Amino acid sequence: MSLTFAVVKDAIPFWWTCAALILAFFIFRLFTVPAHLRHLPCVPVLPLLISYLSGEVEDVRIKRHILPFANQRGEGIVLVWALGRWMIHILDQKLAVQMSENLTLYPKETPPDGLLLWRFIGGSNVLMTNGDIWKKHSRLIRDAFSLSIPVDQFTSLAKNLFTVINPPSSSTDTHTVCWSELAQHYALDAVGSSVLGHDFDAIRSESVFVKEYNGVMHDIANPLYLIAPFLERIFPRKKVIDRMDSLVNRFKKLLLDKRTDPGDDMMTFMLKDPEMSDTELRDNIVVLFIAGHDTSAGGLSTLIYFLAVHPEIQEAARAEVLRILGPTADPTLASLSAQSLPYLNACVRESLRINTPISYIVPRTTVTGVSLGKYYIPPKASLIYNIYAVHHNDGTWGDPNVFRPARFLEAEDKSTITTVLKDSWVPFATGPRQCPARNFAIYEQRALVVMLLREYTWTLPEDSIHKDGLKNAFSPFALTLPYDLNITFTKRKD
Ligand code: HEM
Numbered sequence: 210m211s212l213t214f215a216v217v218k219d220a221i222p223f224w225w226t227c228a229a230l231i232l233a234f235f236i237f238r239l240f241t242v243p244a245h246l247r248h249l250p251c252v253p254v255l256p257l258l259i260s261y262l263s264g265e266v267e268d269v270r271i272k273r274h275i276l277p278f279a280n281q282r283g284e285g286i287v288l289v290w291a292l293g294r295w296m297i298h299i300l301d302q303k304l305a306v307q308m309s310e311n312l313t314l315y316p317k318e319t320p321p322d323g324l325l326l327w328r329f330i331g332g333s334n335v336l337m338t339n340g341d342i343w344k345k346h347s348r349l350i351r352d353a354f355s356l357s358i359p360v361d362q363f364t365s366l367a368k369n370l371f372t373v374i375n376p377p378s379s380s381t382d383t384h385t386v387c388w389s390e391l392a393q394h395y396a397l398d399a400v401g402s403s404v405l406g407h408d409f410d411a412i413r414s415e416s417v418f419v420k421e422y423n424g425v426m427h428d429i430a431n432p433l434y435l436i437a438p439f440l441e442r443i444f445p446r447k448k449v450i451d452r453m454d455s456l457v458n459r460f461k462k463l464l465l466d467k468r469t470d471p472g473d474d475m476m477t478f479m480l481k482d483p484e485m486s487d488t489e490l491r492d493n494i495v496v497l498f499i500a501g502h503d504t505s506a507g508g509l510s511t512l513i514y515f516l517a518v519h520p521e522i523q524e525a526a527r528a529e530v531l532r533i534l535g536p537t538a539d540p541t542l543a544s545l546s547a548q549s550l551p552y553l554n555a556c557v558r559e560s561l562r563i564n565t566p567i568s569y570i571v572p573r574t575t576v577t578g579v580s581l582g583k584y585y586i587p588p589k590a591s592l593i594y595n596i597y598a599v600h601h602n603d604g605t606w607g608d609p610n611v612f613r614p615a616r617f618l619e620a621e622d623k624s625t626i627t628t629v630l631k632d633s634w635v636p637f638a639t640g641p642r643q644c645p646a647r648n649f650a651i652y653e654q655r656a657l658v659v660m661l662l663r664e665y666t667w668t669l670p671e672d673s674i675h676k677d678g679l680k681n682a683f684s685p686f687a688l689t690l691p692y693d694l695n696i697t698f699t700k701r702k703d
Pocket residue numbers: 335336337347350400404496497500501502504505508565566567569570571572636637638641642643644645646647649650651
């Protein structure tokens with residue numbers, strides 16, 4: 210009796226206590242390893258939380274928290290808290306191959322509801338689908354990529370870039386430009402005509418696609434909404450959604466124009482397939498737009514940065530290019546091959562290793578319980594192949610944080626370590642779902658850097674924010690994109 214009385218009398222503190230308990234329960238739930246994953250070695254959560262709150266980017270988090278924990282414990286599989294979700298990171302190359310090879314056992318995971326990113330990308334595309342639908346998309350895309358690599362186009366776009374780096378009207382030979390932006394414009398124009406079937410002319414003009422896309426990606430990356438995607442439902446960001454829809458409408462318009470005015474690009478190829486629905490076409494053009502330019506742009510920023518801070522490597526690459534191609538001949542598929550330019554190719558590979566453009570893949574899931582390495586992985590787990598970690602493994606690389614292209618050439622001499630390095634160099638992932646555009650992307654990098662090496666020498670400006678190491682922007686996609694990277698180009702005389 211008295212107890213009931215006390216409760217009624219203290220009604221307000223009682224409800225506060227309940228609320229506090231419920232909140233405590235949710236916080237506890239948010240940070241407590243679920244029972245079915247408790248047998249896995251777990252990276253300490255508090256440092257990860259602090260890392261997220263302080264805005265650390267993915268590559269830094271992997272290097273500071275995930276790799277040291279895994280190395281110290283000698284683990285190739287670790288459990289990682291990622292903003293309220295639990296991800297199993299695969300850092301062991303052999304286990305990653307095992308996971309990547311079997312698409313039935315480890316299909317791609319359907320992403321959680323709510324995140325605007327997935328509303329933008331959609332689910333009916335080559336990146337996110339599984340099974341027969343994926344096979345249909347993949348076949349079309351692989352066929353299209355096997356046709357030819359547009360080296361001539363890469364070359365002519367490089368020439369467009371020259372007119373932006375040093376405008377013909379300018380009287381000096383030295384210019385500082387924001388290279389990370391120019392690299393993005395170049396990469397977009399490079400996929401524009403041949404893949405998306407649209408000339409964005411992003412290098413020479415201000416493309417609305419670039420502007421709207423960068424705006425949308427910036428909004429999507431709002432940390433508050435990434436941590437708590439349910440806010441998207443409670444406080445929908447109408448302006449952001451409008452902007453996203455407006456960009457998607459541009460893509461739809463582009464497709465519509467293609468129907469009446471087809472070209473010989475990949476989208477035309479897809480449009481001709483009667484089995485492709487409008488939604489599938491829309492989702493694929495968005496994926497090809499993102500996958501096709503941000504990755505390449507990140508790679509090009511990284512490569513130009515490391516050649517800027519290592520003038521001796523830049524000079525060695527230039528000497529090889531001048532020896533093989535001479536001062537003016539336009540590059541061709543043959544003259545750009547790895548055999549033709551081994552040192553330059555090693556530079557491209559080293560740059561894709563050290564600041565790998567996609568630090569880890571879209572999560573896979575388990576349909577049934579499986580055993581992977583020494584661990585049992587329960588059904589419905591989320592698995593991530595941590596490419597960045599594989600590229601920074603001390604045991605494989607010795608000095609993973611040093612930019613040293615020669616490591617790939619040394620490896621060729623000593624056949625014993627060749628296979629280790631070859632298998633551990635995986636910027637395009639591995640297995641049936643590895644990047645279908647890897648050749649396109651590699652030739653794109655080689656073509657542009659060949660053109661730049663003959664036209665300019667370049668350095669990092671004195672006041673660069675990258676003076677103490679290359680910095681990447683925060684990305685909700687695990688993309689490794691250097692930002693505000695200014696480079697000073699000087700036109701060569703001879
Ligand atoms: C340096 C540049 C690039 C890098 C490092 C890269 C890396 C990757 C990686 C790691 C994946 C696997 C993703 C996963 O499994 O979740 C992938 C998939 C993919 N990439 Fe790339 N990529 C690059 C350029 C491109 C370009 C230029 C295009 C298109 C024009 C492209 C189109 C795709 C597509 C469509 C997939 C999905 C394949 C599938 O799921 O079957 N990528 N890429």
